[in-house]
Amino acid sequence: MSTLTHREYTAVDPVTGQQPAWRRWAALATLMLPVLLVAIDNTVLNFALPQISLEFAASGTLLLWVIDAYPLVLAGLLVTMGSLGDRIGRRRLLLIGGTGFAALSVFAAFAPSGELLVAARAALGFFGAMLMPATLALIRNIFDDRNERRIALAIWAAGFASGAAIGPIVGGLLLQHFAWGSVFLIAVPLLVPMLILTPIWVPESKDPNPGRLQVLDVVLSMATLAPAVLAIKTLAKQGFSATAVLALLVALAAGAVFVRRQLTRPQPMLDLKLFRYAPFTGSVLANLLAVFSLVGFLYYAAQHLQLVLGLDPLTAGLVLLPGAIAMVVAGLLVVPLVRRVPANRIVAVALLLSAASYGIVAVVGNGASVLALMAAFVILSIGIGAAETLSNDIIIDAVPTAKSGAAAAISETAYEVGSVLGTAVLGSMLVASYRGAVALPAGLSAEQQQLAHETLGGAVTVSEQLPADLAEQLLASAHHAFDSGVVYTSGLAAIIMAGAAVLAYRALRTG
Incomplete structure (x- = not known):
């Protein structure tokens, strides 16, 4: 008790040792602010690329790095930041990440050149890697009751x-009324309240016996994950190029x-022996594939x-809202259900x-209607909601609670790799099929043909540059x-x- 600050002591029930329920949910509401930011940030930038291209007369390569700099740095640092949060405190790491992300978002919004925008995106990846593992690990520590935690x-x-x-x-909405930099300024109204409310509502937690964080482990984790993501992206866009092969070899x-280092060290940065536990491995894969x-x-x-049915971005987004x-x-409904039905x-x-x-x-993809896509996304979303909740819980x-930061980093790495693979595998197949079938x-x-x-x-x-009859063809x-x-x-x-369903059924049945 003597180790608690006055604020933390008064926030804890003396009988249960927990925060009161209303404080736990207030803490969750605060933690949702960076979650929403990172999720929106993953999709919003693509809409600003045409304006960025015109602003800086950017080449295709520069635009590619504007997109890729962030996820490459983020993926390379997730495991490191999750482990660092266990050592220095997850709340502290969240506050550092939020402060850096907000400041760099403002810089990115007013970047004077394309090269500095790429640098800002890379730095955003550094601080972004602090946010998501910290939020998930803090939830693990705030909600001791498993049913509450599942909710x-x-x-x-x-x-x-x-x-x-x-x-x-x-x-x-932003790009209809403001310049391209507005998509970066979304961070400010989400992160400033988070920085104010986190010290009030969110209790600190960390590993009491963390061990030393080895610099070599940090370098090796980055040298594994970042080149792996780069290889996947490059393979999807260019096939087996020298860049893709080199990146893959470095990652391997x-x-x-x-x-080898993690399996032989007494206090590893990442306990890889967890993957011997079938439900853990199955949940990571279920998370990734969802x-x-x-x-x-x-x-x-x-x-x-947007491009086939002709809807504007706002209307297209509203079509996906029911999902x-x-x-x-x-x-939410899967929480009471899992008490009666096995998770697998x-x-x-x-x-x-x-x-x-x-x-x-x-079946309906060739000329799918708005209603067909809406229905398909609702069905998909029901499955994603249930799978993500239970896989993250497992x-x-x-x-142990003390190691929740490292576990959260594994979950987030699975999410990031799944996101990259979803675009790389399915997206590249779609682009390749389009190129093979389109008749000009x-x-x-020559430029228009390309x-x-x-x-x-x-x-x-x-x-839009052609006469009506040619444009229609x-x-x-x-x-x-x-x-x-x-x-x-x-x-x-x-x-x-x-196949993922079969894998999950078999792997999670012993959990």
């Missing part, structure tokens, strides 16, 4: 997923050394709704719903090429998610 995790997962869904709505070599299916679906749906609501409801069955059914959603898209419940009408310049052949968005841009071919690729892509995704 909190359902809200956390729903906030993350719904934030990704409303990102296009927010981006569309660094990963082998990192794994995000894979969500991101892949949003990649297709956003383009179909976001369904995700929240499913995540629920997660397996949840992943089968994702497979069924992709099956619907495969992941962080598998470790005669009369286009742009229209690359992506559906490029074809729409070129069509190009759009009809481009729309058909895009949607026909969706049939094959969705079929593959349905098979992957069905």
Whole structure:
């Protein structure tokens, strides 16, 4: 008791040793602010790229780095930051990350050059890696009761997923009225209240016997994860290029050394022996594949709704809103359900719903209506909400409270890799299918041919420069090429998610 500050002591029930219930939920509400920010930030920037390109006369390579600098740094540092939070305090790490992220977001909004914008994005990845593992680890420590914690995790997962869904709505609204820098300034109204309320509502927690954080372990974890993400992205866009192969080799070599060190050290930065526990490993994979299916679906749906059906970003986002609501409801309803039905069955059914959603898209993908996409996303979202809630619960419940930061980092790494794979695998298949099927009408310049052949968005841009009859021919071919690729892509995704359901059923049944 003597180790508590006055504020922390008065916030703890002397009988149960817990915060009062209202303070726990107030803490969760505070932690949802950075969760929403990171989720929205993942999707909103794509809408600003055309304006950024015009502002800086940016090359394709520079624009690529504006997008990729953030996730590469973020992925490389998630494990390190999760472990660091266990050592120095998760609340302290959250406050450091929030302060740095807010300040750099303002700098990015007014960056004077494309190169400095890339640097700001990389620095945002550094501080962003502090936010998500800290929020999940703090939830693990605030909610000792598992049923309460499952509800909190359902809200956390729903906030993350719904934030990704409303990102296009927010981006569309901002860019209709403000310059491209406005998409970075979203961080300020979300993080400033978080920085004020976190010291009031959120109790500090850390590992009482953390051991030393070895610099070599930090370097090796970064040298494993960041090149792995780079390799996946490069393979998806360029195939087996020298960059992709080199990045993959670096990741494999660094990963082998990192794994060996973690298995032989008495106090490892990341306890890899957790992966011997089948429910833990199964939950990490279920988490990864659930995000894979969500991101892949949003990649297709956003383009179909806007570029094929002609909806504006705000209306397209509203079409996906029922799915976001369904995700929240499913995540909450699974909490009482899991008391009666084993978790492995629920997660397996949840992943089968994702497979069924992709099956619907495969059937109606060629010219899918707004209602068909809305229904498919609702079905997908129900599965994602249930799977994310239970998989995160199993992941962080598998470790002692003192090590929750490292476990949260594993969950977040799975999320990040799933997000990258969803875009890389399903997105690249869709682009490749489009390029192979689109038929360009005669009369286009060489530059117009190249742009229209690359992506559906490029074809729409070129069509605006053409006479009406030529534009109609190009759009009809481009729309058909895009949607026909969706049939094959969705079929593959349905098979992957069905396999994930079988894996989850087998791996989680011993939990």
